[in-house]
Amino acid sequence: MALEAQSEALASYLEERLGLPAPCRIVEASRMAMGQSRAMYRLTLQHPREPGSADLQCEHLVVRVEQWGMLGSDGHDEVRIMRSLCAARYPVARVLVDEPSGALLGQPFFVMEFIEGTSVFVRESLDEYVRTLDRLHRMDPVEAGLDFLPLPEGPRGAALAQVERWYDVYRSSLLGEPSPLVEEAAQWLRNRAPESERIGIVHGDPGPGNYLHREGRLVCVTDWEFTHLGDPEEDWAYLIAMRGMGVMTEDRWIDTLRDLVGVHLDRGRLRYWKALNLFKGACLDQTALRIYVDRRNLAPNLLAIGTAVHLSALKRLANVIRTS
Amino acid sequence: MTLPIQPDIETVLESCARTVREILLPELQSEWARYSGDLCAASLEYALGLLQENRNRTRRDQLAAAVDGLRPKIAEAGGATWRETLLADSPFVAASALLVAAQNDPGPLADHVRAILHPLLDAQLDAEMASAMPLFAAFARNMVGR
Numbered sequence: 001m002a003l004e005a006q007s008e009a010l011a012s013y014l015e016e017r018l019g020l021p022a023p024c025r026i027v028e029a030s031r032m033a034m035g036q037s038r039a040m041y042r043l044t045l046q047h048p049r050e051p052g053s054a055d056l057q058c059e060h061l062v063v064r065v066e067q068w069g070m071l072g073s074d075g076h077d078e079v080r081i082m083r084s085l086c087a088a089r090y091p092v093a094r095v096l097v098d099e100p101s102g103a104l105l106g107q108p109f110f111v112m113e114f115i116e117g118t119s120v121f122v123r124e125s126l127d128e129y130v131r132t133l134d135r136l137h138r139m140d141p142v143e144a145g146l147d148f149l150p151l152p153e154g155p156r157g158a159a160l161a162q163v164e165r166w167y168d169v170y171r172s173s174l175l176g177e178p179s180p181l182v183e184e185a186a187q188w189l190r191n192r193a194p195e196s197e198r199i200g201i202v203h204g205d206p207g208p209g210n211y212l213h214r215e216g217r218l219v220c221v222t223d224w225e226f227t228h229l230g231d232p233e234e235d236w237a238y239l240i241a242m243r244g245m246g247v248m249t250e251d252r253w254i255d256t257l258r259d260l261v262g263v264h265l266d267r268g269r270l271r272y273w274k275a276l277n278l279f280k281g282a283c284l285d286q287t288a289l290r291i292y293v294d295r296r297n298l299a300p301n302l303l304a305i306g307t308a309v310h311l312s313a314l315k316r317l318a319n320v321i322r323t324s
Numbered sequence: 325m326t327l328p329i330q331p332d333i334e335t336v337l338e339s340c341a342r343t344v345r346e347i348l349l350p351e352l353q354s355e356w357a358r359y360s361g362d363l364c365a366a367s368l369e370y371a372l373g374l375l376q377e378n379r380n381r382t383r384r385d386q387l388a389a390a391v392d393g394l395r396p397k398i399a400e401a402g403g404a405t406w407r408e409t410l411l412a413d414s415p416f417v418a419a420s421a422l423l424v425a426a427q428n429d430p431g432p433l434a435d436h437v438r439a440i441l442h443p444l445l446d447a448q449l450d451a452e453m454a455s456a457m458p459l460f461a462a463f464a465r466n467m468v469g470r
Contacts, residue, residue, distance in 0.1 A: 031356035033466050177416035180387075181445055184423035191427055300363035301463065303370070308460035311453045318446070 003029045003041050003063065006105055010063075013104055014045055014111065017097045020059070021051040027058070034119060034209070036288075036305060037071035037225050038064045042114065060114035061096070066107045068296045071284040071305075072169035073225040076100060077149070079110050081224045084145035091132065091220050117212030117219045125213040126247070127260055132211075132218055133239070134261035137200040137232035146201060149229045158231040159193035162276055170283035173290035181318055185279050188321045194269050196231040203227055206235050207243025236265060237273030242281070271320060278317035285310035334372055341368035359466040366458035373455045383448050388415040390444050394422065394437060401433050419445070 003010065007026045015024035028044040041063040049055040066075050075098075085092045097111040141147055152158040167186045171178075203210075204226025212220040240253040248256065254270075257263040289306025291297050344365040352358045391410070398406050406429070409421035419441055426434035453460075 030354055033355045033359040177414055178420045180416060180419040180423050180441065181449065183420035184427060187424045187427040300360060300367045300459075303367055304363055304456075304459040304463040307370070308453070308456035309463060311449060311456060312460060315449055315453060318442075318449070322442075 003031070003043075003065075003105070009104060011045065013099070014061075014097065015047065018059070020045070021048045021053070023047070029063075032062075036301060037067065037073055037223075038075070039067060040064055043111075062093070062112050062114050063109055064112065065105055065109040066102075068107065068291050070287055070291055070297075070302070071225070072166070072173075072287050073284075075108050075110055075225070077227070078225045080148065081146060081227045082112070085136075085224075088139065088144045090136065090139070090144075091218060092224070093220055093222070115212055115220045117214040119209050119212055119222070121208035121247070122213070122216070123247075124216045125211070125218060126208075128218045129211050129213075129221075130239075130257065130260050132221060133203065133206050133235060134263065136203060136221075137235065139201055141201055141229055144201065146229070149227075151229055152196070152199060155195035156193040158196040158199060158229075158234070159272070159276065160190065162228075162230060162234065162280065163189045163193065166280045166283035170286050173286040175286075175290060175293055179314070181314055182279075182282055185275070185282075185317050185321055189272075189276055189279055192272055194231075194272055196233075198232070199229055200232045201227065202230040202232060202235050204235070205238065205243075207239045208247060209243055231273070232263075233265065233269055233273050234276065236263060237270055238277045240270070241274040242277055271323075275317060275320045278313050278320060281313035282310055282317055285313060333375055337368050337372050337375075341365045341372070344368070359462075362462040362465060363459065366462040369458040370456060379452070379455070384415055386444055386448070387419055390440055391415045391418045391422070394440055397433065397436060398422075403429075405429065406433065 007029065011024045011026045014020070015022055024045055024047040026043060027046045028042070030042050032040040032042055034040060043061045043063055045059040045061060046056050047059070049057045064075070079095050079098045079100075082092050082095050086094055093112040093115050095110055095112050099105075099110065100108045102108050141149065141151075150161070152161045154160075163186060170182060170186075203221070203224070205223050210221065210223045211218055212222060236257060240250055244253065247253075250270075254265050254267075257265060285305050287306075288302040289310065292299075292302040292306055342365075344361055349358065349361045349365070352361050395410055398410060402425075406422075406425055409425050410418055412418040412421060422437050423441060426437045
């Protein structure tokens with residue numbers, strides 16, 4: 001979907017929703033290559049400084065548009081989570097407008113403030129990010145306004161809820177035949193689900209690329225579509241095995257997390273959560289192939305995710321579960 | 325007058341892939357256009373591979389043969405749950421059920437099932453990954469952050 005085609009309608013819509021002086025005009029809209037579950041646009045909205053004034057000013061915004069359920073998530077909880085965490089003074093971009101109907105752009109979307117910064121990883125930004133992630137895990141979900149999220153039931157509930165969530169996503173996007181390796185992995189994960197020592201707010205996709213920093217300081221944590229209540233070890237394993245894999249070795253990660261935030265990771269449990277995160281990746285990648293094959297969105301990144309990225313996650317998953 | 329010989333599909337697709345990669349991509353300015361162009365060239369290369377062989381048919385036949393090879397041992401040593409795994413018509417469904425049963429009922433039979441199915445499924449996975457490598461490379465090039 002090209003945003004340009006709806007530029008005028010979107011400008012009028014934002015003018016009304018943001019209460020800006022008329023007329024508003026989109027003077028720049030560029031699709032960002034970051035983020036796969038949503039189409040992300042950087043937007044510059046120009047409007048009179050005051051009603052009737054010839055003096056113009058610009059608002060810099062980010063529009064995040066859903067993609068037919070791509071990667072098994074929708075924006076409904078994402079917006080509520082971002083607003084709640086923002087109110088709890090966690091570093092999250094402010095959501096300015098939520099349009100859940102899909103009437104304007106064909107898909108639901110929300111608009112957030114543009115925050116100056118970069119997601120390109122630099123080592124100097126890491127310690128503050130790790131402390132910020134740990135802070136998220138230690139926040140009280142009720143005090144943070146996230147008590148609308150389902151609380152896992154039973155001692156093994158955090159792991160089992162995630163296995164079944166992603167297995168359901170996989171099965172609902174299946175193309176004809178099941179993958180024996182995915183089915184085997186699902187059962188391996190069910191049979192070995194560990195008991196959780198504590199439940200907290202889990203980001204779900206943490207690590208380099210999903211936070212912004214500027215001049216060495218963290219300014220914003222991004223990408224909240226997978227956030228849920230669960231076992232914080234799920235996030236640490238994701239950080240180590242997925243987004244932070246190229247940053248340092250697993251041993252160094254374990255030492256770093258212990259030294260920085262006092263998190264002691266057991267290797268057996270870490271292996272389980274690594275497997276679960278790879279399983280999650282393999283399952284949600286399947287949604288991309290389904291959307292592509294059904295021709296709901298023929299963007300080539302969906303083909304890449306549904307084939308190459310899915311297969312890569314599956315290969316790593318098979319290796320992790322067979323090293324028992 | 326018709327063309328006596330049309331160019332083959334592979335040549336046309338390869339021409340498109342090269343043109344996108346060598347001529348169009350260097351001219352593109354926007355981040356999203358470069359990413360999409362890179363993936364588009366990779367998609368054409370992936371499509372070329374699909375034309376060369378009906379991989380779905382080959383994979384299915386290989387898996388069906390492996391599942392059939394397991395039948396005597398399962399009939400002899402497996403309980404009802406094991407035997408039910410072989411009722412499925414699809415070899416993918418049967419192989420899935422066999423590997424799930426192997427997780428739930430560890431022992432020599434489970435080890436045997438894995439010893440037969442894992443090497444085949446791994447080889448198929450590796451071959452698919454090799455076919456999708458241009459897509460993976462293009463995707464990875466654009467995952468470095470902005």
